[in-house]
Amino acid sequence: MTTRTGEWHADPALLSRYLAGDLDAVTGASVEQHVSRCETCRATVGRLLEPQLLERTWAGIRDGVERPTPPYPMRVARRLGLPEPTAVLLASAASLRGAWLVGAFLSLSFATLAAYASGGTALAPFLLAAPLAPVLGVAAAYGPRQDSLEALIVTAPYGRTRLILLRTLAVLVSVLPVTALLGLAVPGPAWLAAAWLGPALALVPVLLALAGFVGPRFAATVVSLVWSGVVLGATWAPLAPTWPVEAAQQGVYVGLAVAACAVIALRAGTDRQPGVAL
Amino acid sequence: MSTAPIVADAALVAAVADGDSGALRELYQRHGAWLHARLLRRCNDSEVVVEVVQDTFVVLWKDARRFRQDGEVGAWLWGIAFRRMVSRLRSRRDVVLIPEWDVLPTLQQVMPSAEDQVLLGVEYGDLAAGLRRLSPEFRSVVQAVVLDGLTTKEAGRLLGVRENTVKTRLHRAKAQLRATLTEPQEGWR
Numbered sequence: 001m002t003t004r005t006g007e008w009h010a011d012p013a014l015l016s017r018y019l020a021g022d023l024d025a026v027t028g029a030s031v032e033q034h035v036s037r038c039e040t041c042r043a044t045v046g047r048l049l050e051p052q053l054l055e056r057t058w059a060g061i062r063d064g065v066e067r068p069t070p071p072y073p074m075r076v077a078r079r080l081g082l083p084e085p086t087a088v089l090l091a092s093a094a095s096l097r098g099a100w101l102v103g104a105f106l107s108l109s110f111a112t113l114a115a116y117a118s119g120g121t122a123l124a125p126f127l128l129a130a131p132l133a134p135v136l137g138v139a140a141a142y143g144p145r146q147d148s149l150e151a152l153i154v155t156a157p158y159g160r161t162r163l164i165l166l167r168t169l170a171v172l173v174s175v176l177p178v179t180a181l182l183g184l185a186v187p188g189p190a191w192l193a194a195a196w197l198g199p200a201l202a203l204v205p206v207l208l209a210l211a212g213f214v215g216p217r218f219a220a221t222v223v224s225l226v227w228s229g230v231v232l233g234a235t236w237a238p239l240a241p242t243w244p245v246e247a248a249q250q251g252v253y254v255g256l257a258v259a260a261c262a263v264i265a266l267r268a269g270t271d272r273q274p275g276v277a278l
Numbered sequence: 279m280s281t282a283p284i285v286a287d288a289a290l291v292a293a294v295a296d297g298d299s300g301a302l303r304e305l306y307q308r309h310g311a312w313l314h315a316r317l318l319r320r321c322n323d324s325e326v327v328v329e330v331v332q333d334t335f336v337v338l339w340k341d342a343r344r345f346r347q348d349g350e351v352g353a354w355l356w357g358i359a360f361r362r363m364v365s366r367l368r369s370r371r372d373v374v375l376i377p378e379w380d381v382l383p384t385l386q387q388v389m390p391s392a393e394d395q396v397l398l399g400v401e402y403g404d405l406a407a408g409l410r411r412l413s414p415e416f417r418s419v420v421q422a423v424v425l426d427g428l429t430t431k432e433a434g435r436l437l438g439v440r441e442n443t444v445k446t447r448l449h450r451a452k453a454q455l456r457a458t459l460t461e462p463q464e465g466w467r
Contacts, residue, residue, distance in 0.1 A: 019315055025409075026406045028319065029421065030406065032316055035312050036352050037352065042308060042309065042311065043308075045312045046308075046311035049311045053328065054311060057328045061302075064333075064335075064336035064339075065299060065336060
């Protein structure tokens with residue numbers, strides 16, 4: 001750690017001027033180069049700097065070192081720039097855990113495989129699974145049974161509507177891209193790859209609106225049964241395999257979505273109490 | 279100062295790699311202060327400096343194994359800290375890097391005390407005079423690459439110019455300095 005400077009050391013007055021920023025650029029750079037290599041002068045800088053500043057930094061380092069590594073979804077959420085409390089709330093949702101996502105991905109893959117194997121005549125498995133994956137994900141993202149933080153959330157002054165919408169958004173972000181990719185592999189007309197988005201995005205607000213009255217589990221059951229009825233009914237009738245996602249039906253989904261959003265907004269507006277609306 | 283035998287920095291880093299938080303504390307006591315001081319000369323926001331130093335030591339805690347035992351611990355820590363600072367600068371516009379070479383034009387006229395002269399002489403030979411004669415663009419490149427140890431690519435990002443511009447400026451700055459010094463200095467790539 002010794003340098004060419006040998007036994008020379010900057011005196012405290014010079015170092016104070018350096019710390020105060022009173023040295024011109026070249027002298028400052030020169031002091032800096034010396035200090036970074038000289039143990040004695042580093043120690044002098046340590047005595048001259050505010051002890052509170054050094055203590056504050058050390059407290060942060062200790063926290064950073066002692067804190068356990070957060071679970072993976074939380075790290076992803078933090079990486080995306082979400083504040084830590086939000087990341088914790090998201091990560092505790094059951095449907096944002098790895099196991100759930102893998103399950104959703106597998107069932108969607110099998111549905112796609114079935115549609116692919118049939119050569120486009122049997123689209124029912126894909127049309128059944130693709131819109132229900134986000135719906136079930138959202139339903140599992142909150143509620144007393146799924147949420148490990150439920151007891152905390154009920155007592156915390158944190159808007160429940162906000163929490164639920166936040167988690168809904170997170171579920172959609174985590175499920176929709178995979179489904180969209182798989183949709184590209186489904187045989188049939190090109191627009192089919194995007195057409196399932198209509199019911200998928202419509203069923204989520206319907207679920208949320210229903211959940212406000214009967215709870216997420218029951219609402220998810222109702223929505224799943226109704227959607228299965230639509231898809232299987234169309235297959236049974238028999239209508240074209242793409243019937244559930246054709247233009248006229250898409251209009252109905254949009255209408256449903258608008259109505260559901262209106263119900264949610266109304267209830268959120270009348271019930272000021274957090275947690276009642278959803 | 280205690281009478282206990284002084285452990286080398288590199289040995290302390292090895293101890294940190296084995297999970298010794300006492301060694302981390304000791305390294306912080308040795309290197310924390312000057313890192314603060316050096317960063318504070320480059321950033322006007324002490325909150326940012328505190329966070330950068332914290333990040334640096336947390337990185338040290340996690341990545342101590344990556345330290346090459348033949349290197350200098352101080353230089354290694356500075357490399358981590360300054361790179362953190364530069365990347366922060368890119369993501370946060372409100373942090374301002376003090377344009378160090380352009381501040382205090384009046385003080386530049388004032389010749390440093392005899393002691394400073396000794397210091398400059400020992401560290402750089404006639405380099406100080408040469409550096410003073412460089413244009414601000416050239417000096418900021420010399421500062422970023424030679425003194426602060428960034429790569430030309432990183433320096434380009436920091437200074438907001440293309441990497442090739444940095445290389446050209448550095449090349450010309452070195453040529454100018456060589457001319458000032460009459461004989462080429464060792465250690466200038």
